[in-house]
Amino acid sequence: MKKLHNQLLVIVGLIMFFVCLNMGIYNLFTKRCISDYSDGLKAKSIELDRYLPFVEDSELVKVDSELMLEGDLPVLDGAAALYPIFSATVHAIYPQDCVHFDGENFTEESVLQYRNTRGAYKAIVDGDIDIAICVKPSEEQLAYAKEKGVELEFVPIGKEAFVFIVNKDNPVDGLTEDEIRDIYAGEITNWSKVGGDNKLISPLQRNQGSGSQTAMLSFMNGREMPRDYNSFLGSAIGFSFRFYVEGIVEDGGVKMLSVNGVYPNVENIKNDSYPVVQNIYAVYRKENTNENIPIVIDWLLSDEGQQMIEDTGYVGINVIE
Amino acid sequence: MSDKKFYTILVIILILGVISTVALTIYTAQLYDKCSIISYIANEPF
Structure with a gap:
């Protein structure tokens, strides 16, 4: 009886191991990649x-x-x-x-x-x-x-403004151009170094040859921008063009960062005060x-x-x- | 249950578990290639 009990424990334990492993993979990675079909993003x-x-x-x-x-x-x-x-x-x-x-x-x-x-x-x-x-x-x-x-x-x-985006719950609202370059060059790796929480920074990139990836390489001014596969558990920063992002910042779960203290709105693009314009x-x-x-x-x-x-x-x- | 039956069940669970994990990983990798950077950041779990 005791033997059967132990055998059942092992079987259930092994099943639970795979269930937890797959749920962990789904919640940490898969769910993030599934397109959010909220009205904001759809729009x-x-x-x-x-x-x-x-x-x-x-x-x-x-x-x-x-x-x-x-x-x-x-x-x-x-x-x-x-x-x-x-x-x-x-x-x-x-x-x-x-x-x-x-x-x-x-x-x-x-x-x-x-x-x-x-x-x-x-x-x-x-x-x-x-x-x-x-x-x-x-x-x-x-x-x-x-x-x-x-x-x-x-x-x-x-x-068009080239913008940098983070999750809306990230306490960081703005970065300097140098800080952004240092992040993407791998020299700043924790949000606490730029006024945020103690979390790894996960700097996301796009496919080579895409408009925004080319714009980002230009922004980096010749500095290397290695792809970071180690900080996937960190809090992400990404880049895009304002057109894609602006309409969804309120209910899309992301926010645009100010750069050098200037927010990327139409007025600041027109008057050239926002520093990253393409x-x-x-x-x-x-x-x-x-x-x-x-x-x-x-x-x-x-x-x-x-x-x-x-x-x-x-x-x-x-x-x- | 007999040892043979026990180990057979373990092997079956192990095979099914590995297959499901590998399938989920491949599916996630395919989604990652196509996913919107905005969705990826918006869906951050932390």
Whole structure:
């Protein structure tokens, strides 16, 4: 009887070990990676069909422009976060039958494409698209253009704040630029060193070649940014562009940090007091002779285009009259 | 129960346990590759 009792204890113990192990893995890691489908996060996720041009209930900014392109229409593509800008451009000045969406993505013959930053830079170099709306390219993307013998032109059309985010319960509200660089270089590893709780800092990075990863490498000014796999139990810091984050800071569980004491709001981006601002560019191949390219770019820089960019949620590069 | 039955049960539980842990780890790794940085920070357990 005692033997059976002990055997049952061992069996139950082994089952409980695996149950606890798997629950621990789920609660510490898996749950964090599951997309939060709260209204706040949903609202800012870039779903193609929510910002389609020429659709009545589309959420993109609709501009009634007198300009209407004819002839060889430039194919537009760009960064995921900037899709509402180039979709709104097509809606404003392109004819209605030029966009083809198959329910999941744009077809090959559509003048509006969606590949995100990496895909758009490759496509502009390869000649698959005419204008890419992106932030600054990575060194690898520039090297690819050079390897292919392609010279790219970059026209700034807007500005966006590059922001640093933490969990809303993190007591740290702001960091200096040097502190952020030291964190990502691995020199500051505990939140207590920057006025926070005694917890490890888990500095998160994005995929190589993505717009925000390229922006972060630029921010680091040549300093190494090793990927940290040891502090996964720490409290995270990440980076993104303001457009993605601002609408969800209240109920999305994250908050943006002030940098050098300046909060990344529209006013501080416009007056250049927020120190980490990226230009949004209209990028095209110098040798591309499509006569509509300068027309599209001029429109983006016009009052109509700049108002569209601001109404979308970014900051224009020009002062609107 | 007999020792043979006991060890058989232990081995089965061990195999199922390892399979479930490995499967959960692989699933988590796949989710991590695609997850939103904002979700990851917002869902922080601490």
